[in-house]
């Protein structure tokens with residue numbers, strides 16, 4: 001019997017196509033040139049079947065979708081205590097690039113906002129790694145989650161780095177609080193490099209299927225990160241993955257999720273599937289508009305969960 005999933009995915013895309021609101025981001029100039037008409041959606045089951053519709057083989061940069069995966073690497077490489085001492089797990093209720101540090105102690109509120117993700121980059125791999133070796137550990141780790149050789153978009157990376165004044169300011173502040181112990185510029189450079197890893201919607205579905213499958217990548221059947229790490233990463237995605245729209249998402253859709261400013265979005269349904277979608281049209285929170293519409297988000301009322 002013909003599986004029903006491909007027809008369902010085509011239907012989802014047809015529903016989303018009419019929503020032409022939103023626009024590619026402008027703060028990384030190179031991303032502003034993205035084709036807003038691109039649209040793709042894919043599922044990867046925990047058994048390793050991949051289904052998709054639309055532009056699922058178009059490459060784009062992973063951006064903030066890297067954050068839960070690099071968080072998982074840091075937790076695996078350094079242990080929970082060491083990571084939790086430097087990055088919290090509370091929703092910030094603020095934008096991705098907000099300077100959100102806890103009031104008394106200084107750690108960034110969570111690893112999904114840039115301040116937290118920049119810190120997390122410095123915690124992947126062992127403490128003695130040179131910046132280039134740390135980048136290799138992170139990009140190699142993302143490639144293991146995606147089951148494909150790593151490539152990066154050098155033009156997007158250079159474009160982001162040339163305008164990374166806010167991330168650099170945050171990194172210097174983190175360094176002044178002793179949360180970052182490495183050279184602030186080198187850490188932002190490394191963070192920007194891992195954000196420029198190229199993925200497709202198909203790759204992202206497989207990446208999302210790994211946490212859905214308790215840390216085992218369903219394609220090679222290889223355990224990439226331990227189960228307690230997966231639980232932690234999924235919890236933080238659930239509470240913080242959509243920035244200041246995280247609680248809207250949690251109440252309207254209710255699965256762990258992470259967006260990226262290039263237009264990608266992943267979701268993980270534990271024990272079942274990894275979901276990925278791509279559309280460069282973003283809303284004011286920096287989350288893809290059509291994809292949220294397609295998964296049932298449109299029209300949700302704003303609910304604040306950080307008060």
Ligand code: GLN
Pocket residue numbers: 062063064065096097114160167192195259260261262286
């Ligand atoms: N690299 C981007 C940044 O740091 C990622 C932001 C995002 O995808 N939301 O601003």
